[in-house]
Amino acid sequence: MGRAEERRARQRGGRRAAPRRRRSAPTAGSAPAAAGTGTAAAGTATAKAGSGAAAAGAKPPKGRIRRLFTWKKILGTFFGTCLLIIAAFIGLYLYVDIPEGNVAALRQSNVYKFSDGSVLARSGKVNREIVDLSKVPRKVQLTFVAAENKSFYHDVGVDFKGTARGLINTLSGKGKQGGSTITQQYVKNYYLNQDQTVTRKLRELVIALKVDREKSKDEILAGYINTSYYGRNAYGIQAAAQAYYHVDAERLKVEQGAYLAALLQAPSQYDWAVATPTGKRLVKQRWNYVLDNMVEEGWLSKAKRDGLTFPEPKEPKGAPGLGGQKGYLVELANHQLEQQLMRQEGLTQAQAENAVIEKGWTITLNIDPDKQAALESAVKSQLTSKLDRKKRRVDGDVQAGAVSVDPKTGKIVALYGGKDYYAHYYSNATRTDYQPASTFKPVILAAALEQNATTQDGQPITANTIYDGTSRRQVLDHGAKVGFAPPNEDNRDYDKITVQKAMNASVNSVFAQMGVDVGMSKVMDTAKTLGMDTKGMQAVPAQTLGSMGASPLEMAGIYATLDNHGDKVTPSILKSAENKTRSVPIPDAVGGSVISRTTADTVTSVLTGVVDDGTASESVAKNPLRGGRQVAGKTGTSDCNRSAWFTGYTPDLVTSVGLFGEAHKSGGTGCEGVPIKKGAHVSLTGAMGGGRVNGGGPPAKIWAAYTFGVSHKTKFDLNATQGAAVEPTGTPTVSHSPSETPSQTPSSEPPTPSQTPSKTPSQTPSKTPSQTPSQTPSQTPSSEPPTDPATEDPLDPAPGIGRPPQE
Structure with a gap:
């Protein structure tokens, strides 16, 4: 190889070594040439050395980087980190104990006030009746397992993949959780709260593991269905059975149980009496999902499932203490507060509802008591006092709704939702099923x-x-x-x-x-x-x-x-909403020009x-x-x-x-x-x-x-x-x-x-x-x-x- 070829080989970074020249035995006449060649080779070697030094000064050899990040070091770091996490988790497991069940203690009255500070209503009586799991038909029990956690009877109480996803969502600010097992949800309902923090999620995980070891699956399932919120102010399956189907839990049919199980995902949105067309479509989809899962798990025959029709719930009844217009005002206040929590804290609808209902809130409304009284009086004098359903059947069909707003502030100063919250559960002021x-x-x-x-x-x-x-x-x-x-x-x-x-x-x-x-x-x-x-x-x-x-x-x-x-x-x-732990900012109701x-x-x-x-x-x-x-x-x-x-x-x-x-x-x-x-x-x-x-x-x-x-x-x-x-x-x-x-x-x-x-x-x-x-x-x-x-x-x-x- 000539010098030019050797130089090009060096410039290519040694990717291809220059071929060695074949040496032949010298003859007597070739000695001077060999000597000359040796001198040239020495010069070439000197040039190579100089070139290598220059290359070293321009860029470090790759071997040095490889020595810093070897596979052994990378694997050592990885396993070391894993050991630290495991050690931390073991420490957390030993540190966290199962607390006393305090769900009843956490249920506190919400106080609702008029804009002038006078009390409008209090809602604090928990509508719950604990029932033994033996009082709930077996197939109804299985609807909840099919809806929330098909592996419930085989898992250790925790879905590690779902929990990891929930932690990542929390850390990234997305807020919305997913993948919790029935055991984890029971722990959250009965032992903890709905706060969306990493600390709460880690405690939930540890307590769920311990609860799964110390309690039977039936005890956990009973606790879950007795502590969950089903909407209509109903806590637990017995109250829910009465609220939606006017029967005791022991008389629930499998299709009714599937509806109640589906309802837990979004109680207000899925309540058939007030659901939008979209809400009705979604709850039917989830109802079908529950029953299909039961067939897949072998808990319900295909023939039986095919014969089931969607069980529309009965008419709802108002909650105690919310008669007249009070229930309509409280209902809208709760709904708008839930919407704010969903926007500001990333809660799901079910989480927001659970965070509002009977959690010790003091909620002040924009309702002006004088204007509210005037609106109710106007409806009575111009309409309801003239209706007589005994004389005319059509008079019993008349429903009135009204909303009064201050255009400069956006405040709802008066609202009429119907003649009585107990007699007509859903509000005529917010219903969207009639043409304007x-x-x-x-x-x-x-x-x-x-x-x-x-x-x-x-x-x-x-x-x-x-x-x-x-x-x-x-x-x-x-x-x-x-x-x-x-x-x-x-x-x-x-x-x-x-x-x-x-x-x-x-x-x-x-x-x-x-x-x-x-x-x-x-x-x-x-x-x-x-x-x-x-x-x-x-x-x-x-x-x-x-x-x-x-x-x-x-x-x-x-x-x-x-x-x-x-x-x-x-x-x-x-107007405002606060409890012992926080105050929710209420955005301005008036925005920019549209x-x-x-x-x-x-x-x-x-x-x-x-x-x-x-x-x-x-x-x-x-x-x-x-x-x-x-x-x-x-x-x-x-x-x-x-x-x-x-x-x-x-x-x-x-x-x-x-x-x-x-x-x-x-x-x-x-x-x-x-x-x-x-x-x-x-x-x-x-x-x-x-x-x-x-x-x-x-x-x-x-x-x-x-x-x-x-x-x-x-x-x-x-x-x-x-x-x-x-x-x-x-x-x-x-x-x-x-x-x-x-x-x-x-x-x-x-x-x-x-x-x-x-x-x-x-x-x-x-x-x-x-x-x-x-x-x-x-x-x-x-x-x-x-x-x-x-x-x-x-x-x-x-x-x-x-x-x-x-x-």
Whole structure:
């Protein structure tokens, strides 16, 4: 090899050694050459030495790093660490003893106070009755094992993998635990608490190991099912059996036991009486999971399992000491405190509930005792005192709910959940299973103004924009029918009508078209921004009639945001919450701007017209108690007169009142000719001896009797240039011209309709509208209802029923 090759080999880091040159025996004539070669080799060796020194100075040899981190050292460190952990655990095991069971002692009364500090209620009596495991059917026992810990009868009381995961979650701030065995959960319930700390988790692990050694599996299982919280203020399986199925634990069936076992994961969310559709779906999934696990473990035959149907629980009963409105107020306060603990401390719902119920909290509510008394008095004078279920069956079906909010602070100052917490367990103030109907129309207008939307012929949508108010007019999207043609109340035609007057008279055809003009996805986005829970809702034209579900609490929040000039209001009943160990920070109920002040104030301006010249004028505008106050609001009456609403506001108070038809017993047939079951949604028509119950009737009367007695500020401070509260500044713009002259010509000032309720679409429109159109439709609307079966009006009542349209 030549010197150049040797140098290149060295530069390659010795990855390939230079081949040695073959030496031949020297001859006499070659000696001088050999000598010369030796001299050259010496020089080469010197060069190699110099090159190696230079390399050593530039980068340390890899061998040195390898000597520092050898496999022996790495393994030694690993095993040394393991030994330290084991030694620490042994020390912890020897140090921690099984404490005395103190679960009863930890149950302390929660004290609930009004905003002025006076006591509203105390809840502290523990609803528990310990039962021997022999009193619980064996297959019911196994439902809990199948739900929580299939290896219960074989493990040592601890799931080390799940515990490690829980520790990592705690250390990383995720909070949510998982993988606990029945033994660990029993230890947490009976010996420890729900604190989410590493120390508590380690103590739980050690105590669980010791409990598993000292107690039988039956003792542990009995302790677990007797100490767990099942919701409905029920602790233990005996109280739960009574609360949900009105039987003793020994009479529970396996399918009922599977429901109670499933319930432990999230008692409030899975309580069938108050669960949302999502909650019902999830608890059914878990119920099936429990029974499938029993089949898998050989504890239940496949044939028996296939024959089981979901056992819907019985009606709940209120807890002692919470009669009247107290239970509804306490229930919402507990719920909002649980939500804060879940957000701030990373608790699961079940953990949050267990951390709140009877844990010695002093909870002060924002409820003003004077306003609360005034609201209860208004409901009594305007509604309940006029109901007589002995004379009229329908009077027993009337349920009322109301929420009153201070728009500047977001405080819930009064709430009406029903006539009595014992008689009607779940709150009408927070239920979301009835349609808000036309109280949703202001959201459509807000979306139009906020998006600077235009009609399909390019005209900006304002309070003065003129629409075609023909009843059953087909809604168009760029000239194409979307399969939706809602009738107006009493099927009345309004011909050309401004948005302002359409809001006053609650003209369905106008707002259905406006929703498509704006884009229904944008309308639903605005609803969500204002505070409506739109999860699972489709962005279809039928939603313009308020065909989704909403609660008085939600609607009060939406209108409070409008009253607060577009700054988001999330109504809060909590003023403070503290116990011996901590105080929970209560976030500000008023947030930043979610829609512009101009948009919010313009909607308010338009809504003053509903009160002064529209569907609420008789009950509100002409009320002798009004005293010059400016009032904005909107009525609503849903399909088949199942619900009636008035949500309105003065500058300093927002109140949403809803009346709901809920069958108090089974019998008869409903609007669709279907047999009525107890609890079904039914019509309010005929209540109190009258005809239809409209939003401008009892709901508006309750609102006025309450609001005009407690509100003070009289004038809105509006940043608006249009709407009923200000003088018009421009000429109206026409959006559409009907292709035919309507058969009925309205007067220039459309009279206030009689607020006939309606029928909401029973089928989803065949097309979802696109976003705001930018061109004139190629097809002008017709004043005649459609005859094409593919696009037939989904609101058209069935023959012979003749139900009026929704207002």
